[in-house]
Amino acid sequence: MAEMDTEAGMLTAITHAHVFDGERVIDDQIVVIDGAHIHAVGGVVPAGATVIDARGATLMPGLIDAHVHTDMDGLHDALLFGVTTELEMMGYWTDQERKEVAERDDIADVRSPGMGITPPGGHPTEYMPDSNDERMRDYAFPFVSTPDEAARRIAALVAEGADYIKIFMEDGTALGIPGLPVLSNETLLAAVREAHRYGKMAIAHTTTAAATQQVITAGVDGLAHVFIDPPRTPELVAAIAASGVFVTPCLTLNSSVMGNNGSALAADQRVRSRLSKKWLDSLCCSMNTYPQGSLGDVFATVVALHEAGVDILAGTDVSEPLPNLGGLAHGASLHHELQLLVAAGLTPIEALRAATATPARRFGLTDRGRIAPGARADLLLIDGDPMTNITDSLSICGIWRRGVRLTTC
Numbered sequence: 001m002a003e004m005d006t007e008a009g010m011l012t013a014i015t016h017a018h019v020f021d022g023e024r025v026i027d028d029q030i031v032v033i034d035g036a037h038i039h040a041v042g043g044v045v046p047a048g049a050t051v052i053d054a055r056g057a058t059l060m061p062g063l064i065d066a067h068v069h070t071d072m073d074g075l076h077d078a079l080l081f082g083v084t085t086e087l088e089m090m091g092y093w094t095d096q097e098r099k100e101v102a103e104r105d106d107i108a109d110v111r112s113p114g115m116g117i118t119p120p121g122g123h124p125t126e127y128m129p130d131s132n133d134e135r136m137r138d139y140a141f142p143f144v145s146t147p148d149e150a151a152r153r154i155a156a157l158v159a160e161g162a163d164y165i166k167i168f169m170e171d172g173t174a175l176g177i178p179g180l181p182v183l184s185n186e187t188l189l190a191a192v193r194e195a196h197r198y199g200k201m202a203i204a205h206t207t208t209a210a211a212t213q214q215v216i217t218a219g220v221d222g223l224a225h226v227f228i229d230p231p232r233t234p235e236l237v238a239a240i241a242a243s244g245v246f247v248t249p250c251l252t253l254n255s256s257v258m259g260n261n262g263s264a265l266a267a268d269q270r271v272r273s274r275l276s277k278k279w280l281d282s283l284c285c286s287m288n289t290y291p292q293g294s295l296g297d298v299f300a301t302v303v304a305l306h307e308a309g310v311d312i313l314a315g316t317d318v319s320e321p322l323p324n325l326g327g328l329a330h331g332a333s334l335h336h337e338l339q340l341l342v343a344a345g346l347t348p349i350e351a352l353r354a355a356t357a358t359p360a361r362r363f364g365l366t367d368r369g370r371i372a373p374g375a376r377a378d379l380l381l382i383d384g385d386p387m388t389n390i391t392d393s394l395s396i397c398g399i400w401r402r403g404v405r406l407t408t409c
């Protein structure tokens with residue numbers, strides 16, 4: 001008995017919660033955490049457990065933002081909003097930094113492809129002369145011009161710890177700077193083939209319908225954006241669905257490129273209280289690089305893809321607090337993305353799935369994105385019911401990263 005008591009003393013039981021397990025709302029209202037993991041779902045409160053009465057609240061898996069460019073500060077802000085994992089779509093992490101992220105419980109976890117595959121002068125290097133990111137200054141962008149260079153580059157990225165491979169196919173049309181150099185189709189095919197040879201997903205950046213069709217044909221595994229130029233054809237939607245790729249539409253980004261800023265979000269006390277002035281200022285800007293675009297059209301594309309069975313992932317493309325990258329903030333914008341997915345036509349539960357179980361499944365993160373015995377205790381407690389009212393997701397009253405409760409939220 002003495003031994004059981006000692007063990008039970010380490011347990012935390014969250015009781016009377018409305019539980020969204022990453023896929024659906026379940027009947028069980030008790031979730032027991034043991035150290036870094038979920039010990040039990042349902043059953044009775046173990047003797048000696050610390051009890052948190054969550055009456056009136058909703059417990060869900062920690063959120064996953066499936067498109068960011070981040071650093072330690074970004075991971076810190078993300079966690080303040082219950083985003084327990086950020087999936088980077090280009091960036092740079094040393095082994096030492098990756099180790100530090102894995103061990104710290106006051107910042108979100110991260111996965112990254114390292115730098116992306118792009119030709120000399122290709123996207124996103126047009127942003128870099130203005131970048132305040134010190135790491136970019138220390139790291140020459142590894143441009144790729146030929147299939148052989150793609151193969152060598154991908155071997156190096158894998159050796160540096162890339163979790164997947166990011167390939168840019170961006171001619172600048174939807175960024176208001178048409179004429180950017182893009183990879184040849186031969187180099188694109190080589191990049192996809194090499195990624196797969198190492199067992200890594202090939203994830204493409206495309207923002208036009210034509211480039212989307214091209215990367216689908218090349219056999220990529222995921223689209224880090226949805227195309228935003230018209231027209232959307234049923235053939236393209238069917239080709240995307242048939243290919244089995246996931247799509248991260250980044251609606252918050254698209255809203256910003258179409259001239260909408262994030263001031264409403266920045267004015268929300270639940271957001272204001274968690275962000276620094278530089279991020280609030282940046283959130284109040286918009287990119288406005290494609291004002292001729294229609295967010296309504298993009299919403300219709302997302303719904304068409306969703307109805308065709310395509311996995312939709314919630315992602316923001318948040319990066320740095322700069323006016324030309326504005327309208328976004330780490331953590332906060334994922335909640336905006338949930339709101340926009342619902343505005344597009346997904347149900348709140350479908351939107352929440354897109355930020356929990358679906359990205360975990362697509363990225364092979366088998367230890368998270370679900371509330372189930374044995375899963376990592378990455379958890380978010382919400383005061384309210386985001387399954388009924390998605391904006392409740394910002395009413396955060398508890399965040400656990402690997403079983404450690406964040407005390408500053």
Ligand SMILES: [Zn+2]
Nearest residue numbers: 067068089317
């Ligand atoms: Zn991006």
